[in-house]
Amino acid sequence: MTTDTDPHLPVDAIIVGGGVAGLSAAVALGRSRRSVVIIDAGDPRNAPAAHSHNYLTRDGASPLELVRLGRDEARHYGARIVDGVATSARRTASGFEVTLADGSVVRGRRILVTTGLTDVLPDIPGLAERWGRDVLHCPYCHGWEVRDRVVGIIGSAMVGHQAQMWRQLTEHVTVFAHTATELAAGDLERLDARGIAVVDEEIARIDVDNDAIVGVTLANGERIALDALVVGPNFTSRADILVSLGIGTTEMVMNENVLGTYVEADPVGATSVPGVWVAGNVSAPMDTVVAASAAGTKAGAAINGDLIEEEVRSAVERKKSAQP
Template identity: 50%
Template sequence: MDERYDVLVVGGGAAGLSGALALSRARRRVLVVDAGAPRNAPAGQVHNYLGREGTPPAELLAIGREEVTGYGAELVPGEVVAAERADGGFRVELADGRSVHARRLLVTTGLTDELPDLPGVREQWGSGVLHCPYCHGWEVRDRAIGILGGPFGVHASLLWRQWSADVTLFRHTGPELTGEEGEQLAARGVRVVEGEVAGLESDAGRLTGVRLASGEIVARDAVVVAPRFTANSAVLRSLGLEPVDMEMFGSVIGSYVPSEPTGATAVPGVWVAGNVTTLNAQVITSAAAGLNAAGQLNADLISEDTRLAVAAFSGSDDAVAAAGRPR
């Protein structure tokens, strides 16, 4: 941990491990620091990942770690809390007091799903409580699905209707439906339930229904919620990179750290990839972003290596001798 690395990767999820794999294959000295709290840990399987469809998240990460260390990268558990410029690169502080120096940073810290504060939601998160139809829609196809209303209730209802004909929108705290929205939901066979939702019901760990404040329980096999997606940005904030809000349909859905398509941030030498900068990125998307950022980052290091080599060469005896040689 006291040694110098070419690249420190903060976060060992799909984006971080993918970037570390590319960089270690490029013969860079790479250290991955991972807090060990992957966002998709509650999910049973990873989906839409070509060649790895249905793989449990922990298994996918284990495979990735083995591949990365096989090319010489180092992985250590820990939480990065701050970073600062030092000695031509960055000094990074860990929560346990350790520090490490790296020439470049690739931050892939992901995001936190801030769930609705209702009894039963957190307990069922990733199994009976869902948010992404492309991640979980197939698994609950043709089942009884409930949509917990809010600013995106109508949108979510029409979206999830693709996977099941039994969709119920619990308007809950959502806005009054417009005439057009009501017509759309009716035309698609989506039932609308008025009244405040008090919590979720379950039996032996399986979701069974939605409990209204009135006491009525509406049987449902799955409930869809809209979390707030908050970028895990502490280390980036310490470098002056502030997250910004992202809006959808006029409402804030979360925060992200802006970057160029390459993953480069406004701070030279710092790249980002995955959910910390792209809120809707799935696992395969994050892995691709990690690879993309790694390639750009390595090119930046090559430019610096070349500049330093030229500066050293220009002052050497070899440079003087080469100047007198015919071209």
């Protein structure tokens, strides 16, 4: 097993992105005795959150703690971790080169991109500062923690569906239409049937006291008390590296609404460009932490299999050429 990769030699796999997807892939590859370099910019999407959930045996663990533990595991199996920003990638005769912001270059036979996504939030004063704390978006990630509390939901393309999911956790749900498109009559009927209030007025700001949301102030000056606020952000994939390799993004559409962008791939993460894989939120915006980890493991295994096929073909060709 490779215990430390030579920084001057091509590795079997370059992984761009050091979250749970990338680290899980590195472990799968390392356990198959593959040399790996992980390039990590150090800005995980879920860094503001104190806890992550629905990760069996790790429920409640800090996202940053999961990354710390994952780094230790990846290094145990020989991965080299480079802290830096990957700015571009290109194909070479032997695989790929990834250039970092400091001008350094990493070379490898295959490349896996696990750079995640950026949450584009509503432009409301005070909201971004509370993101991942008491401004939430995923009921499976953080819903239990606000069960039976007073929850407000900022209008978005999917607010009718979103409100019903949070209503499963608390009876105290209010939808703020804010600047969203007018709710359909069917949505209003469904919200009313489950006692979900609707406020048409635009939100002017988020009210915070003692480092916690206490409510919102509307454009008309009215204040409404809340314990938590839910948003439906736009998901924009961090795909610059992939674009430099000729791989574009695709609009994520649900119920005829565009919710963001993602990178298309097959079930094990292979993209339309041979030798390039993706895993995690860059290709599956709705994936939770545990799903992103599983996707990384699948992609790592697929890359190992692809490398094996290449090595077998080379061995067969050498055998044939050596025969008299």
